[in-house]
Amino acid sequence: MQAPSSRAVHLSEWQRNYFAVTSGTCTAEQKAEAYRAQVLRVQYAWANSEISQVCASKLFKKYAEKYSAIIDSDNVETGLNNYAESVLTLARAQQTDSDKWQSGLSLSNVFQMRSVQEMMRAGEKLRGSLLVPADASVVIHGGAVVPDPPKSSLCGGSRESDPLTKPAHRTGWAPDVPESGPSGSLSAQPPVATNTPKTCPMFSAPFGDLATPLFGNVRKENSSAPKASPGPSLFLPRQPRSPAGGEGPWDRSAFYSSGPAEALSAPTLSEALRKMEGNGHREEGGLPTFKTAKEQLWVEQQKKHHPPARAAAPSYGGGVKKSLGASRSRGIFGKFVPPVPKPDGDARGGVQYKPDSAGPSEPAPPVDERLKSLEPKMIELIMSEIMDHGPPVTWDDIAGVEFAKATIKEIVVWPMLRPDIFTGLRGPPKGILLFGPPGTGKTLIGKCIASQSGATFFSISASSLTSKWVGEGEKMVRALFAVARCQQPAVIFIDEIDSLLSQRADGEHESSRRIKTEFLVQLDGATTSSEDRILVVGATNRPQEIDEAARRRLVKRLYIPLPEASARKQIVTRLMSREQCSLREEEIELVVQRSAGFSGADMTQLCREASLGPIRSLQATDIATITADQVPPIAYVDFDNAFRTVRPSVSPTDLELYENWNRTFGCGK
Numbered sequence: 001m002q003a004p005s006s007r008a009v010h011l012s013e014w015q016r017n018y019f020a021v022t023s024g025t026c027t028a029e030q031k032a033e034a035y036r037a038q039v040l041r042v043q044y045a046w047a048n049s050e051i052s053q054v055c056a057s058k059l060f061k062k063y064a065e066k067y068s069a070i071i072d073s074d075n076v077e078t079g080l081n082n083y084a085e086s087v088l089t090l091a092r093a094q095q096t097d098s099d100k101w102q103s104g105l106s107l108s109n110v111f112q113m114r115s116v117q118e119m120m121r122a123g124e125k126l127r128g129s130l131l132v133p134a135d136a137s138v139v140i141h142g143g144a145v146v147p148d149p150p151k152s153s154l155c156g157g158s159r160e161s162d163p164l165t166k167p168a169h170r171t172g173w174a175p176d177v178p179e180s181g182p183s184g185s186l187s188a189q190p191p192v193a194t195n196t197p198k199t200c201p202m203f204s205a206p207f208g209d210l211a212t213p214l215f216g217n218v219r220k221e222n223s224s225a226p227k228a229s230p231g232p233s234l235f236l237p238r239q240p241r242s243p244a245g246g247e248g249p250w251d252r253s254a255f256y257s258s259g260p261a262e263a264l265s266a267p268t269l270s271e272a273l274r275k276m277e278g279n280g281h282r283e284e285g286g287l288p289t290f291k292t293a294k295e296q297l298w299v300e301q302q303k304k305h306h307p308p309a310r311a312a313a314p315s316y317g318g319g320v321k322k323s324l325g326a327s328r329s330r331g332i333f334g335k336f337v338p339p340v341p342k343p344d345g346d347a348r349g350g351v352q353y354k355p356d357s358a359g360p361s362e363p364a365p366p367v368d369e370r371l372k373s374l375e376p377k378m379i380e381l382i383m384s385e386i387m388d389h390g391p392p393v394t395w396d397d398i399a400g401v402e403f404a405k406a407t408i409k410e411i412v413v414w415p416m417l418r419p420d421i422f423t424g425l426r427g428p429p430k431g432i433l434l435f436g437p438p439g440t441g442k443t444l445i446g447k448c449i450a451s452q453s454g455a456t457f458f459s460i461s462a463s464s465l466t467s468k469w470v471g472e473g474e475k476m477v478r479a480l481f482a483v484a485r486c487q488q489p490a491v492i493f494i495d496e497i498d499s500l501l502s503q504r505a506d507g508e509h510e511s512s513r514r515i516k517t518e519f520l521v522q523l524d525g526a527t528t529s530s531e532d533r534i535l536v537v538g539a540t541n542r543p544q545e546i547d548e549a550a551r552r553r554l555v556k557r558l559y560i561p562l563p564e565a566s567a568r569k570q571i572v573t574r575l576m577s578r579e580q581c582s583l584r585e586e587e588i589e590l591v592v593q594r595s596a597g598f599s600g601a602d603m604t605q606l607c608r609e610a611s612l613g614p615i616r617s618l619q620a621t622d623i624a625t626i627t628a629d630q631v632p633p634i635a636y637v638d639f640d641n642a643f644r645t646v647r648p649s650v651s652p653t654d655l656e657l658y659e660n661w662n663r664t665f666g667c668g669k
């Protein structure tokens with residue numbers, strides 16, 4: 001009796017969503033949500049075997065495309081222009097992809113956006129109250145080389161003026177600066193109001209202003225450290241490249257590659273950070289201590305009159321996949337990150353002072369509370385540690401290990417799809433340990449979870465924690481879990497976990513002891529918190545070396561054994577199906593019999609070796625001239641020869657150890 005009613009509920013939900021996507025009154029956000037719900041429903045139906053895989057993938061593609069079309073659309077009214085995540089991705093680590101980046105958002109339609117206009121109006125209102133005292137107290141560094149400091153102060157001035165007014169000043173300003181003098185340059189040229197946003201040249205202060213909220217949650221290090229950024233002489237020559245604002249892709253890419261995106265790119269960011277660290281003094285938020293009086297005044301007024309405001313978007317929210325460009329889907333689990341912070345954004349975060357980019361009317365960049373205490377450098381590293389999905393691995397690619405696969409699906413995939421059902425006692429375990437002999441597919445399973453779970457996937461090898469960032473391992477561990485908390489649902493996959501969590505010994509190095517302690521603390525937090533949707537998956541071929549505290553936290557310990565005959569057959573058949581092969585069924589059976597005790601990796605090696613057989617049978621002269629399809633097919637004799645050189649890599653004694661450990665601590669059948 002239950003089934004029909006639940007189906008009825010699904011039907012009405014479906015109808016509701018259908019109404020949302022077809023109605024002319026729903027907002028783009030509602031439509032996007034509706035499509036997102038449709039996609040989840042399709043996944044759920046497929047997971048429940050209610051629809052076939054073919055049907056599911058068709059429907060998935062259909063709705064996912066519609067969903068991303070709305071999310072990425074550059075239409076101000078019907079799209080969400082949600083390119084912020086991709087920009088963050090770009091900023092983090094993928095400068096090489098920057099040429100491909102094409103946002104749907106152009107300069108002109110940024111200005112048309114309601115929220116931008118509201119911010120500009122608010123900025124104009126505040127300008128009146130700030131401009132006079134601020135200008136009167138402007139302080140500029142003296143010195144022979146003027147460009148840098150005046151830029152700093154001028155940017156400050158222009159920031160607080162109407163964004164639409166500044167371009168005229170900008171264009172003619174640079175050569176005048178030395179003559180006009182520091183304070184004169186600001187007060188002598190009152191801003192001229194104009195309502196033609198398209199005439200705003202790039203890299204003018206107003207544009208910088210607008211770019212700040214657009215890039216949401218990443219600190220604009222170039223602007224916060226004016227001395228590290230190029231002065232006017234550097235940006236002026238760029239103006240002719242796009243005098244009337246970016247409209248086409250080239251303009252946009254020029255803007256992103258040389259403007260804010262450049263400022264946010266990892267090397268520049270690190271450079272700025274290095275410089276700031278080198279200065280030896282930082283203030284809150286990692287900014288240099290120098291501020292003009294005007295800036296100081298602004299900060300004080302801001303503190304006095306405006307409660308901390310921030311955008312709703314979470315920091316580093318999304319951008320986990322290497323997906324650039326408006327046309328690509330960012331995945332159904334990706335959170336929507338408004339490209340422009342909402343004026344009524346929540347007030348959880350504190351204002352972050354940004355002397356060169358934040359006008360009084362603009363909300364400060366959103367920085368997730370949980371990430372505030374971390375060094376940006378660490379977060380960058382974590383982000384670049386996020387596993388690139390690469391070629392997707394499916395469950396069918398993993399031969400055998402049926403029990404482990406079924407358990408992982410139950411723990412990982414279903415709860416991610418239906419967190420509402422998997423609550424309370426049904427709550428999934430937060431820690432899994434995959435253990436077994438080398439080469440049995442543990443890492444492969446990790447990759448499969450990455451492709452199939454839909455969660456943000458962090459893959460880190462324990463040895464990189466201990467060796468790559470000497471002395472910083474425990475900070476990395478803390479940062480890793482903090483970032484994962486901001487990116488839920490998340491899976492943290494730790495390969496070779498034994499080298500991280502080996503039993504504590506007397507002679508062990510202090511740094512590895514610290515990493516271990518930090519890891520256990522974090523693991524405890526992640527595995528016991530009922531709200532966090534973080535799953536830690538560890539893989540090891542030395543389970544007996546794992547610290548008992550860690551073992552207890554990795555509650556689901558799954559044995560990944562050597563492949564059975566059927567799994568070995570699956571591996572051979574699969575690999576041979578991609579090659580020219582003349583093996584008959586009974587010959588395959590023979591190969592399977594002879595390979596008892598081989599691991600999955602051994603089987604792969606055997607097939608590789610056999611595939612070289614036909615080549616070896618050729619004369620050296622033939623190899624130079626033969627065409628690819630003239631290479632003889634792989635035959636049983638090649639396997640026969642391969643068996644002479646490929647031996648099982650796991651000894652029976654080792655196997656005994658694993659079986660014993662499984663009997664004692666394993667959760668398998």
Ligand SMILES: Nc1ncnc2c1ncn2[C@@H]1O[C@H](COP(=O)(O)OP(=O)(O)OP(=O)(O)O)[C@@H](O)[C@H]1O
Binds near residue numbers: 444540563602
């Ligand atoms: N069950 C399997 N099905 C298909 N291929 C497998 C399987 N197990 C291993 N392989 C093959 O062996 C290779 C190595 O597997 P993988 O790296 O996952 O082993 P592992 O268990 O992580 O080993 P280690 O403990 O040494 O890290 C895989 O890339 C794959 O080609």
Ligand SMILES: [Mg+2]
Binds near residue numbers: 442443444495496539
């Ligand atoms: Mg491995």
